[in-house]
Amino acid sequence: MTLRPTVPFLSVILAAAALAGLGACFSERVQAPAGGQCVAAPDSTPQGSPIIHIVDFSFQPASICVDAGSTVTWVNDDAQAHTSTADQGAWDSPLLSPGNSFTSTFDQVGTFAYHCTPHPFMQGAVVVPATP
């Protein structure tokens, strides 16, 4: 008699992992700079010309830290059209079809929250820290 793999047990593990991933996604909030420190996503590019990918109805990374004068490019890698629209109106991309991109230059210090106009739940932030 052969032992059969415990498929139900494995399914539970996978479901738990998926839920944990979803939880992390929803609990992730865009952080404002604390104490003058720039809070950046671990995988964000600290300077230069970083690219934010729009994937699965989200901005990745959602929070990015750049030096003043940097150019940030959003690339729509999703199958839906999205925008990059600053909450305070500093920039507003046209509706980006899949494969299209949009670029904005950040000369001002501050934390710039943005969203996608058709999908307001899509949110992100570009943080330009003050030079010490």
Ligand SMILES: [Cu+2]
């Ligand atoms: Cu969108």
